[in-house]
Amino acid sequence: MLHIKCPHCGLRSQNEFSYGGDATVKRPELNKEVSDKGWDNFVYLRKSPRGKHLELWQHISGCRQWIKVERDTLTHEIFKTLKANEEA
């Protein structure tokens, strides 16, 4: 079980969090034209890197904040965690 440092609450056990996918994906802006390919990329296509990965987690059983976690997908090492509005 991972130990994740919530930037709002501190170190907590993984079972307080839920996983939210790739944190680098940017939603296309509203009311802007998006190509089919661009939209498919946003909705469906994700990289599955071996190694460092910036991902979203929500502290659902805690402060309910969405946070960013930089994690190694192979070793599970967590390098850093960020608030939703912080850039890696």
Add this chain to the structure above:
Amino acid sequence: MSEIFRLEKGGLINRNKKLSFKFNGKKYFGYEGDTLASALLANGVHLVGRSFKYHRPRGFFGAGVDEPYAIVQMNRNNEVDPNVRATEQELFEGLEAKSVNCWPNVDFDIGAINNFLNKFFPAGFYYKTFMWPKSFWYKIYEPIIRKAAGFGAASIKHDKERYEHKYEYCDLLITGSGPSGLATAYAAAKNGARVILAEDKSRFGGSLLTSDVTIGNQSGQEWAEKIISELKSMPNVIVKNRSQVFGYYDHNMLVMSERVSDHLPKTDKYIPKQRLWYIRAKEVVISSGSIERPLVFGNNDSPGVMLSSAAKEYLKVYGVLVGKKPIVFTNNDSGYETAIEFKKNGIDPIILDTRKDANSEIIKEAKELNINIKFSYVVVAAKGYKKVNSADIAKISDDKKNISNIENIKCDCICVSGFWTPTIHLASQSGNKTKFNEEIDAFIPSQSKQKETTLGAANGVFTLEETIKTSFKKGSELSKQITNKESKVSIPTVVEKKSSNHDKFWCVPLPEGKNYKRFLDFQNDVAVSDIYLALREGYRSIEHVKRYTTLGMATDQGKTSNLNGLQLVSEVENKVVPQVGHTTFRPPYTPVSIGAIVGREIGKHSKPTRKSPMHYWHEKNNAVFVDAGVWLRPRYYKQGNEDLFEASKREAKNVRQNVGVCDVTTLGKIDIKGPDSAEFLNRVYTNAWLKLPVGKARYGVMLREDGIVMDDGTTTRISENHYHMTTTTAQAANVLSHLEYYLQLVWPELNVNVVSSTEQWAGAAIAGPKSRDVLQKLFPDLDVSKEGLPFMGYMEGNLFGVKAKIYRISFSGELAYEVNVESDNGNYMWEKIIEIGKEFNIQPYGTEALSTLRIEMGHVAGSELDGRTIPYDNSLEGLVSKKKDFIGKRSLSKTAYVAPDRQKVVGVIPLDKKTSIPEGSYIVKDAKAKLPNPKLGHVSASCWSVEYDNPFSLAIIKDGKNMIGQKLFALSPLKNKTIPVEIVSSHYVDPKGERVRS
């Protein structure tokens, strides 16, 4: 039978407390402090089981977790417990156990014929034998294999025992209470660190219990006792015996299984049988010691052949002689220690040492005691079927290739020592890249990946002095980093006998013309010949050899077999061991009971149960409940002998004719506040929200970004910047996370706050043509007329002294209202509604009637919004705004979503108007078409229409729009039904929606 193998005195057992127990139906005696193994050995019982594959007689090989044979089935307090190691099971009064893997009994076992047919059971015989004919697999092979497989049988009854989980944090977790564990724990505890010291056995001290050493001016055992009692008195230390740390997981999370009550005749009330500890440790010290390695020779699995360290432990801890005419067969000095203990207790052992010559303090002592030592000698084969009675021994050449001078000598046990294997399982599980140490012929931990340190014998350090010194130092060092405290601890002086180098020889060659089985893996019956075969057949990777031969795959995880297997592979392949590498160590280190893993989360405790404030009213009024997510909801209220069908029909009919009331507390509710709330809702929902006036509700549909409907519900504008959103019961948590995601990550510029208010409000839906009359009587001061409170209107009121919120919304399709009050007042509200509604024939209705009402109205719900449908499929396209953008809109233009024959929800009626259509049925054009019959769609929900008194279903079918009026078939292969049906509009009752507006 008397305990003829028990010494007059000695050992750590309590001789004042005699215990009786039964093994295979026969009564024996032992003492408090015995294990089942030591008590049986004291009674001269060596035959305890039959081997896995060949059903060869098996006895005891070890004295602890490494035991590969002595697995028994326990019967404790009328519960069966399979897969129990007799070497770990402590004796208690009245214990009952029996052998496994034998029939009709361990003494005469029919399966033993496999031993004589062993030519037909080579490595991989499963893969070779049972492949053909294919039809034999289910009927013949599998049942036989299933019957023969496994150790013991699990009970099929519900386990009445209680198991618990516990979470704990500490600075240092120390696994094993031998010399290194004790020294580390002591030094760390003195520095103020929070320490957990875990010992798998009932007694603390590890090797100190059996070794002949002094620490300070005390014996090793006395020193251990002193340290333990001091640790126990310290508030920052948790000391646990009978506790096995079996798994090392990510981020220094370790799991430990504590056998709280297994050593007692029965589990006390309020105490669990076992407890699983999840321990998050800042630092982990692995002091798990080492396990003696077997030597490999003919019939080395016979009862009476055992590890020399085990023989010593039975002698020193339990006062039990494993034999009275022992042979000690060794390639190092450890065997001598066992021989010396035998000699001190009046038994004359013979030592066969594979080495040509060796000298050390220990050997000198053995010589001074006049022990018969034969250098360059080996055991070729053990003789005796159910118990060793003699051994063929021989001289071995200096190059260890040839044996000569074979002679047979009498003996009743053979104690083997092939040097020591560090227990690196936990270190390896943590991700440690282990390395091979040439000096000790074994793997030891090297580069730590997590915060883990391995000390003592587990790290390949086999001298006590070095172990004690490094452990005190490391314990102090690791704890100081955490506590910033350092208290001086003086390291005691150690006196121990020095030993000489071990011999790298471990596998005795076969004498000419003999084909004795020489076992490597004792639990899975893997012999040297099986490894040869696997290599001959082309298996090279150690992982493949392991799986093909099952070497090291048994419940003992290869504790005694792994290294010998590796050595053999490297020898045959002419490689060095590190090139071959070891197989992956995986948790659990020792078997863990399923009960302990599950803990308290069984039966109704497997998920939380949520009850509405009106729950007890429902109970008192004969509600039959159904699980709705984690909620319990009334499915129907039983009157007299009614069944579900009759009751739900009565309840639904009463809503259509008079008025009904339904507990809708479980609906998800989200409070939304902030100046940008309207804009936010406008982006979340598919329809327009900017112009919703205060005091009005609106139905909304929200999508995922892929265009699939996520949820639906009504949202009401309570005041300028305050909205009350409802979600379906099932999606409440997901919708909240979804909203938070967009507010926190995507549109942080929106000034909006959301919070769940599901539990704050109790809700009652009052539905039916007479609902307005009831409402008026509930709120006599309010104008609830058609004009005063129109459809989708909202007002606040006073319900006999209680604040209430009234929403004119409808799920049943009738004129209906939802009244919400604070949860604490829920039951009060409910009783008032029932009381006041009496004169209008009000009846409560459950989820079954609720479904009936919504299905015949054609309202889509969870069975249509099933995570696979878009708004069009549900005839919700009218709610999809063309003008504005919203979540998921871009996806709705995907080719498949705009296909002209896109699926759509329709109504389905059986042509006979009698036969109910099972939910999940396929809709097909031709009932008799060749399989696979192309399906048009499926039936999503079925009910008995109370309006028309015939069955009615909803279905989602391809090109549904153009299917209305068609005669098709509903197929239910599960129920074996073929029903001719007609496709109709999904809006079966009141298609114009006049009633809700009445």
